[in-house]
Amino acid sequence: MKKVIGIMCAVLLLAVGLTGCGQSDAQKLYVYNWGTYIDNTVLADFEKENNCKVVYENYASNEEMYYKLKSGNANYDVVFPSDYMIEKMIKENMLLPLDKQNIPNLKNIDPKLLNIPFDPGNQYSVPYFWGTLGILYNTEKVTETVDSWSILWNEAYAKKILMYDSQRDSIGIALALLGYSINSTNTDELNKAYELLVQQKPLVLAYVNDQVIDMMIGNEADLAVVYSGDAVYCMSENDKLAYAVPKEGSNQWFDNVAIPFTSKNKELAEKFIDFMCRDDISLKNTMEVGYTSANQNALKEASKEPAYDNIAYNPTDDILARCTAYQDIGQFIASYADIWTKVKAAQ
Amino acid sequence: MNKNMRVLGLPYVAWMLIFICLPIVLLGVYSFTNNTGNFSLENFKSFFTPIYIQILLNSLYLAFISTVICFILGYPVAYIIAKIPSEKTRNTFLLLFILPMWMNFLLRTYSWMTLLGNNGLINTLLQALSLPQLNLLYNSGAVLLGMVYNFLPFMIYPIYSILIKIDANYAIAAGDLGANPRQTFMKITFPLSIPGVITGITMVFMPAVSTFVIPSLLGGGQNMLIGNLIEQQLMQAGNWHFGSAASLIMMTIILIAMQVMNRFDKTQQKNMEMLA
Missing domain, CATH: 3.40.190.10 (Periplasmic binding protein-like II)
Structure with a gap:
């Protein structure tokens, strides 16, 4: 009898889990990022500014992200692949081209991080950390x-x-x-x-x-x-x-933001990328994570901190x-x- | 079986089809095809090269040793607990053994790293006593320790659950007929507990053969086992075909091992029936 109750509980839990993702009116943005790679408070800021809901998930390697997208069971709007993975995903038509007009904050990104051979002209991706x-x-x-x-x-x-x-x-x-x-x-x-x-x-x-x-x-x-x-x-x-x-x-290395082919809300995804390029948001992220910001203004500001004033955070041109x-x-x-x-x- | 029972069974059949049969079929399809999707035995051919055979043998060896250690440690524990007269004390002891399992498996394994590390608890203690430090972490010994520690309860429980059910009158009768305690144990109690031992061995050996977390954390990635190979092929190399072939080979070996164990179990049972 105990066993039967146990199984029933398990089934019930599963059912609740499956139906838990109920519908709501607000738009949803599915973001798939590396673990500990963002200041979580900026997600709430984005939700408030755009009246939407961000569903945030983590991965541990480029390959994990790639195979999850490839399997076709994902619905992510924004991902953060690295250089070689971007090249591979472009080759396999897994990324959507970006409409730069919707990303005016691209001007904040350090020009030396743009137009790198893995994504010429940054048609598909915008630098995030490097x-x-x-x-x-x-x-x-x-x-x-x-x-x-x-x-x-x-x-x-x-x-x-x-x-x-x-x-x-x-x-x-x-x-x-x-x-x-x-x-x-x-x-x-x-x-x-x-x-x-x-x-x-x-x-x-x-x-x-x-x-x-x-x-x-x-x-x-x-x-x-x-x-x-x-x-x-x-x-x-x-x-x-x-x-x-x-x-x-x-x-x-470069970790860029991109929109995968699974996205159903490209407009909101581009808004998110633009948001991530904003000076204040970039600064928050780099201060929380410790990785070098692709945003040149944020990098300048962060380098004033003693912990960030070194060649690990801000490598010389020589390096x-x-x-x-x-x-x-x-x-x-x-x-x-x-x-x-x-x-x-x-x- | 009546109709109602059959209807009740349907969800389970569906469950097994979707979550057990289908994945195995997929595994088979992947392992017998190549990148272009054509039938190929290439994956199996490349598995049977010295480097992968060595990985396989190393996994089997470590799993075997850890199963033996679990048995040597687990049987007496199960026996002692089963012999405690008070049910309350017995349950407390059982609870103590299951308590660590309430914590996440990864956390438990990580905590061993804190104990065994160069500046870990044990080495700090040794240093305080001005004894030389030991290299405890990142070797086969640490992997073995992790396996035994994590899988020991899987040995104790099945043996205990059989031992507790053995009628005490058997031992009393054996005593009446002149057997000393040692003879009673060797000829009556132990043979009767074999089914528990078999279950215990299977439940320790299977996860030990396929584990990849323990060798990568406690072995420092230096002892590549079959589980690590499969993980690496699927997650890093992206070679699902070869990874599936390796999984299939591992499953076959586990199946064979289980069959051998079952046969052993059946002969034992037959012997016991004859005895009765």
């Missing part, structure tokens, strides 16, 4: 100058090194150290990168994702590969930490000159995945 990939290190433990990826292969730091558990970033680092392009599709170059990563494995404490933030703040490791925005946060929490972008070059964006490498991504599997399975 940054670099670099090394976050503990200045108490690492006294030498950190200016090369090779320090991640230095045996003096055995089991004190954290790598990012991401095929593009980790293989990209090995490629950069070897002097190759981080977008390489040359099998020989990739094999050399593979050997280098296997060689490094005994020195690596762990291949991590977001845990890297807590671990570096807690002094669990001496060196870690991080995105600049995470470095900003870590350094504000632990003043022994410093950030460097190696001389061999690195990745400059940016040696950084490249990821490109969509198409089917070749399978080789990257294969190599990354082999590295992680190596004993």
Whole structure:
């Protein structure tokens, strides 16, 4: 009998869950963003200004977002893909072209972030946050100058090194150290990168994702590969930490706002993108998240804060000159995945 | 079965069709096709290369060891609890074992990271006693610990639920016939509890073989197991065909393991019937 009641409860819960999304008169905007990538109060502001309801959901990787859209069971109006993913989605007709007239605040965006090869002329996307990939290190433990990826292969730091558990970033680092392009599709170059990563494995404490933030703040490791925005946060929490972008070059990444083909309310979605480009909103977001704002006025304002006055938040032109964006490498991504599997399975 | 019963059963049949049969069919379709949608055995062929076989063997090995440890730890616990005379005390102990499971699985696994880390509780304690620090996190040992910790209740409960139902008169009769406590346990209690043990082993082994959260958190992503491989193929590499093939191979192995266990269970039951 207990079992029957249990099952009935489960069915009832499910039914409530399914019918819970009842209709209301206000327009709805479905926003799909990275986790902790917005100041949540701006959503309420947008709702009030436009008399609508924002349904906000999170994802953890570009791929997760891509496959959810691809499966056709999504109804998102706004997404935040990165550079190479935008290129891929444009190729596959998954993004709607933007009507720039509806986005006057585009003028606030730093011109050097516009018209990048992954989306020429910004027909489909508007920059939101951007940054670099670099090394976050503990200045108490690492006294030498950190200016090369090779320090991640230095045996003096055995089991004190954290790598990012991401095929593009980790293989990209090995490629950069070897002097190759981080977008390489040359099998020989990739094999050399593979050997280098296997060689490094005994020195690596762990291949991590977001845990890297807590671990570096807690002094669990001496060196870690991080995105600049995470470095900003870590350094504000632990003043022994410093950030460097190696001389061999690195990745400059862009997370842009775009409207996917699943959108049923393009007008409201464009209003939202314009809203996100507004100076006050951009500033709120960057102050909350710690990632570098694509809005030049917000960036200037934020850089006045001590925690934001560094090369992680505001990289010099010199650093940016040696950084490249990821490109969509198409089917070749399978080789990257294969190599990354082999590295992680190596004993 | 009368008509009413059949009507009542319909929702469950529909449920199983939609949520169990259909996904498995899809898995099959994906694993036997390639990118262009044509029939292909390529996915299986590429799975049977040394690197993936090693991942598979490593997963089976870790799952096997953790099942053995769970059994060695879980059986005595279940036995001791079942032997407590007061029902109230018994329920309290059971509650204590289930209590951690009220907390989210991820949280429980994360908390081990705080305990085992370089500046974690254990190493800080060692340091305070001026003992050398240990590398506790990010190795197979940590993965094993995570598996045993998370899956131990799945071993204890089935064994307990069988042990508690065994008629105490069997043991008394065995004693009357001259068996000492050890003989009674080996010849009566343990054989009677085999069904619980089988369920326990299945319930620990299956999630242990397929887990991907524990190795990526406690293993530091350095011990790639079959679950991680599948996750990586589906979420990062976007190769659903190969990922499905790997899932199918894993499911087949689990099915075979369960069949072997069931057969073992049946022979045991037959033996017991003969004994009775």
